Amino acid sequence: NRSNANPWITLAAAVERAKRGIAAAEVPLIDFFGAKEPFALMRVALLVYGDVAPKSRLDALETVLLGDDAEARKYAADGAALSGALRLVPSMLKAWNRATHIGDRETIGFAISDMLEPEPGPIASQANVWRAPIPASANVSPRMAAFIEAQRHAAEAEANYPSGEGDDEEDEPDFNHLVSRAYHELSALLSPDAVVLGGAEWCVRDFAEKFLRAVQRPDAFGFIDMRHRFEASTGVDCRAFFHAGAPQRLVIQATLEDFLQSTAASAFARGQRYFFGRPLDL
Numbered sequence: 403n404r405s406n407a408n409p410w411i412t413l414a415a416a417v418e419r420a421k422r423g424i425a426a427a428e429v430p431l432i433d434f435f436g437a438k439e440p441f442a443l444m445r446v447a448l449l450v451y452g453d454v455a456p457k458s459r460l461d462a463l464e465t466v467l468l469g470d471d472a473e474a475r476k477y478a479a480d481g482a483a484l485s486g487a488l489r490l491v492p493s494m495l496k497a498w499n500r501a502t503h504i505g506d507r508e509t510i511g512f513a514i515s516d517m518l519e520p521e522p523g524p525i526a527s528q529a530n531v532w533r534a535p536i537p538a539s540a541n542v543s544p545r546m547a548a549f550i551e552a553q554r555h556a557a558e559a560e561a562n563y564p565s566g567e568g569d570d571e572e573d574e575p576d577f578n579h580l581v582s583r584a585y586h587e588l589s590a591l592l593s594p595d596a597v598v599l600g601g602a603e604w605c606v607r608d609f610a611e612k613f614l615r616a617v618q619r620p621d622a623f624g625f626i627d628m629r630h631r632f633e634a635s636t637g638v639d640c641r642a643f644f645h646a647g648a649p650q651r652l653v654i655q656a657t658l659e660d661f662l663q664s665t666a667a668s669a670f671a672r673g674q675r676y677f678f679g680r681p682l683d684l
Contacts, residue, residue, distance in 0.1 A: 409434060409443055413450065420454040421637070421678040428455045432462050435474055445477045452481030453634045457595070457675075457683040460487050467493040472502065476509045483513035484631070486597040486604045486675065491517060491585045495578065504530050511577065518584040520600045525584065528577040597675050599631075606635050606670035607662065614658040617651050625649045635670070636661065637678030 406412045412430050419427035431454075434447035451463065463485065466478035475497040482490040491514060498510040511529025512522075519525050575583070588598060597604040600612075613632055616622045625643070633640040638661055642653050661667055666679075675682040 409437070409440065413443070413447060417450060417454065421680070423680040426459075428459065435462070435466055435478075436471060444474060445480075448474065448477040448481040449484060450481075452484035454677050454682070455485065457487065460485055460490065463487075464490055464493045467497045472500075472506060475500070476506045479510040479513040483516045484634075486517065486599050488517070488585070488588060488592070488596045488598045489594050491581065495581050495585075498577070507531070514581055516600070517598050518581065518588065518601050520602070524575070525577065525580050528580065531577050592673075597673055603673050604675070605672040606632075606676060607667050608672075609635075610658050610662055610667065614655060614662070617649070617654045617658070623649075625654065629654075632658075634678070635676045636666075 406415070413434065416427050416430050428451055431447045431451045434443050435451075437443045437447070448463070448466065455462065460482075463478050463482050466474050467482065467490065469475065479494050479497055482494055494510060494514050498507055498514065501507045501510060508530045512526060515522055515526035515529060584601065588596065588601065592598070592603055599609065602608075609628075610632060613625075613628045616628065617625060629640050629643050632638065638657065640654075640657065643650055643657070670676060671681075
């Protein structure tokens with residue numbers, strides 16, 4: 403019920419409608435993209451939107467990424483990463499360049515890395531790079547004012563996806579060039595409209611296999627994000643994956659093995675987004 407006085411009920415209703423494949427179930431979530439209260443509503447709405455919105459409605463995330471609300475831009479980047487929509491990466495990079503706090507840059511940069519890198523690599527390592535512009539002042543000299551203006555133009559050029567032509571190959575590429583290169587390579591290999599994760603085309607079965615390999619490694623930890631993606635895509639009940647915050651490795655392993663051995667696993671098409679087993683974007 404979009405008009406419910408409790409926004410959490412509205413959000414939960416949108417999720418339940420999306421589970422049943424009801425068209426435009428995610429639309430009420432847009433009302434919460436600028437919400438400052440109650441706590442975490444904005445973040446949850448943007449993340450859920452990334453899970454449930456079909457391709458035709460992902461422009462709502464792009465609008466937030468290009469908007470003026472810094473907090474919303476950060477969470478929209480996480481939502482964009484959950485959607486896997488490669489075409490949102492340029493807007494995510496613009497949001498990264500506009501961030502004025504290192505924490506925001508990390509959040510947005512890591513979201514981009516999740517989409518473009520198989521494992522955290524050069525993009526992730528530069529996610530928190532910070533080159534704050536020198537603030538203008540009424541008391542600066544004309545020479546300093548010209549320098550400040552040139553610096554601003556350089557930052558704007560970086561945000562508009564540099565081609566990388568003419569770079570000194572001995573220099574370490576900066577964040578903008580790393581992202582631009584990975585984005586253009588994936589776009590050429592797949593399509594600008596592709597759904598990606600970890601530098602490859604999204605595939606539920608591939609992801610389940612990766613999750614299974616991870617949970618079998620004693621040095622691996624966490625798994626909360628992986629559980630989110632697996633459960634949101636398949637609808638498999640994963641509530642037993644954690645107990646008191648600790649991953650239940652044998653439970654996770656058994657569930658993933660059962661899924662991969664089932665006929666249901668083969669029904670998930672490569673490059674297709676799903677929510678609770680229902681295809682999106684069709």
